[in-house]
Amino acid sequence: MSKKRIALILSSLLGIFLISACILWHCSQSEDKRFEAFLSSFFCQELSGNSLTLHYTLKDPSAYGLEDVPPSLGSFSSDSTEYGLSLENTIKRVSSFDRSRLSSENQLTYDVLLDYLNTSLKGAPYLLYNEPLTPLTGIQSQLPILLSEYPFYDRQDVDSYLALLSCIPDYFNELLVFEQKKSDAGFFMSSSCLDSILEECQTFLSLGDNCYLYDTFQERLKTLNLSDSDRKAYIKAHQKVMEASVFPAFHLLEENLPALKGSDHESGGLCHLPGGKDYYQTLVLSETGSGRTIPELKELTVRQMNEDLLAIQDIYASMPENPSVSSDLLKGQGYSFEESNPAAILAGLEQKLSDNFPAPPDVSIQIKYVQESMEENLSPAFYMIPPVDHSSENVIYINRGHMPDDLTLFTTLAHEGYPGHLYQTTYYASLDPDPVRSLLNYGGYTEGWATYSEMISYYYAPLPKETATLLQKNSSLILGLYALADIGIHFEGWALTDTVAFFQSYGITDVATIRDIYELIVADPANYLKYYIGYTEFLDLKRDAVSLWGEAFSQKRFHQEILELGPASFDLLREYML
Structure with a gap:
């Protein structure tokens, strides 16, 4: 050819x-x-079915074809x-x-x-089986905070906000119908949980004219270019809707929920309900993003706790030769640092990222404090996730009632800020992922990452290495105890007496404290698991990455791959990373 x-x-x-x-x-x-x-x-x-979620997700809904969405708080x-x-x-x-x-x-x-x-x-x-009303994290405590932070970008947002407030009575009525159905099925909340919910409602109602929603509304109005007469008209309209809708809605819960008392399952964990074990396994999968069975999760927890205990024992054994581990530490004394300003602590934490994490995007951070009257009924701190199309402005709330010392503040800011929630959220947003990813809630990934970040922060704090290690391992161990108690109560059927015996075997003997823990776990199953199991899944993933990547492994590479994949189940993270 x-x-x-x-x-x-x-x-x-x-x-x-x-x-x-x-x-x-x-x-x-x-x-x-x-x-x-x-x-x-x-x-x-x-x-489109929840205009509150819409407003928090998008600063400019019209850019996504969402205009004139009717005011709504969703449905049950x-x-x-x-x-x-x-x-x-x-x-x-x-x-x-x-x-x-x-x-x-x-x-x-x-x-x-x-x-x-x-x-x-x-x-x-x-x-x-779902429960929208839980102590600290339920609708009754979270809705007022979300409303207080509802951003006003223009006058239309103010009008939409006032319309949303008018929706609260109908929303709570629908919530009560849902709770009635739970009650009829024998799934109503425990009496102790109900008492906590009622107390939170009463606390909010007792604020009256001093309610923080009044102050925050006027503060947000200042960000708009309004005439004095328009501003006064809005303040008057807000006062009217608070008195006509918001406070009556909370009265509605307070007055009607007690009628359902006694229809609850007082036996404790979910496993006592019909199909309760199957539901718990499904709930844990959803909350943690871990595909392991409950026995496998228990095994993972015990393994990590044993590692922590061994590390603690080694430090205790070294005490006579190691003056950096002080007797004050072992007595549980609080810590005071030279720097206790939250903004300065966050700036310092951000600077410490350079060696082991990819560079964070440039964003602004505002620190706010929970109103004193609400401190008892809100979490120690929380990060307000910004809109996906406007992630440059961020807010962290601090509950000073839950900040006993500077170390607690330091590790909390690491959890909520750098390298925790704020960093993970804004870094991922800077990659411009498809907006649909923002709708997919993977609590094990987000809370696991924040807990992992919190544990790392002990070594960033101005503490001797041995002291930092002891405190970090102790914190991890306590979370592990909560995780095992969650499994014990909801999967194995522990009663309060079993829970007391379990904690006492680890040296925690205050029965009143254990009772509080027991009631929190009964009210909010799998909540602690998303923190601890998420954290331990990241540690397990790191072990496997070290083994598989060999000399190519680095902390920065490991963290970057996790952050760039974004919130997902741990099975998917393993598939993509390993």
């Missing part, structure tokens, strides 16, 4: 190859566009069949896309969304 003939054949084959490549590229582009159009539609559909569904069918339809829609023709970024979104939907589907039969 002549060289010319061979050249012609090769030229033809190359042409065919290029045509095929172009067709494949076009199909890939087409599939990406179809998938992204679906994601956009799904994102808008999910947000108990129809498991309808909810399950809706999820199945969405799963079929997602699965209809050819994953192999999607870009790598869209493949990740595809995998995470499908994982999230399938996990939600497992929980569909258990809608009545």
Whole structure:
């Protein structure tokens, strides 16, 4: 065969190859566009049913085609069949896309969304097992805070805010209907939980004219260019809606919830309910993002606790030769640092990221304090997640009533700020992921990362290394005890006496304190697990990364891969990283 003939054949084959490549590229582009159009539609559909969530998710909804969304705080569904069918339809829609023709970024979104939907589907039969009213973290405590921080970007936001306040009575009425259905099914909250909820409602109502919603409303009005007459008109309208809707709505809860008392399951954990163990396993999967069984999670917890105990024992053994471990530490004395200003602490923590974490984006941070009257009924601190299209402005709330010393403040700011929630959220936002990822709640990832960050921060604090190690291991150990108690109460059926015996075996003997822990765990199952299991899953993932990557392993690489993948289940993180 002549060289010319061979050249012609090769030229033809190359042409065919290029045509095929172009067709494949076009199909890939087409599939990406179809998938992204679906994601956009799904994102808008999910947000359109709750204008409070919408406002917190997007600063400019019109840029996403969301305009004139009716004011709504969402709804409470108990129809498991309808909810399950809706999820199945969405799963079929997602699965209809050819994953192999999607870009790598869209493949990740595809995998995470499908994982999230399938996990939600497992929980569909258990809608009545859910409890929207829990001490500290329930609607009754979180809604006022969300309303107090509702941003005003323009006058329309003020109008929307006032309309939302008017929706609260109907929203609470629907909540009471849901609680009545729980009561009829025998799933109502425990008496101790109910007492806590009622106390929180009473605390809010007792604020009256001193309610922080009045002050924050006027402060937010100052950010707008309003005439004096308009500002006064808005203040008057706000006063009216507070008196006509907000306070009566909380009275509604306070007056009607006690009527359901006595219909609860006073036996404690979820395992005493019909199908309670199965529900708990499903709930733990959803809360932690870990695909391990409950016995496997217990094994993971015990292994980490044993490591912590051994480290503590080694430090205690070294005490006679190690003057850096003071007797004050062992007595539980509080710590005072030279720097106790929260903004300065955050700035210092941010500077410490450079060696082991990718550089954080440039954002602003505002520190706010929980009103003194609400300190007892709110968490020690919390980070307000900014809109996905405006992540540059961030707020951290500090509850001074839960800050006994400077070390607590330091580690709390690490949890909420750097390298915790604020850093993880703003870093991921800086990568411009698909907005739909912001709707997918992976508590094990986000709270696990924040707990992991908190543990690291002990070594950033101005403490001797041995002291930092002892305090960190002790903090980890206590969280492990809570995790085992959660499993014991809700999966193994521990009563209060069993829980007291368990904690006493670890030297915690105050029965009143143990009772409080028991009641918190009964009221909010799997809550502690998302912190501790998320944390231990990251540690386990790091062990495997060290083993697999060998000399290529570095702290910065490990952290960067986690942060760039974004919130997801630990099975998916392992699949992508290892």
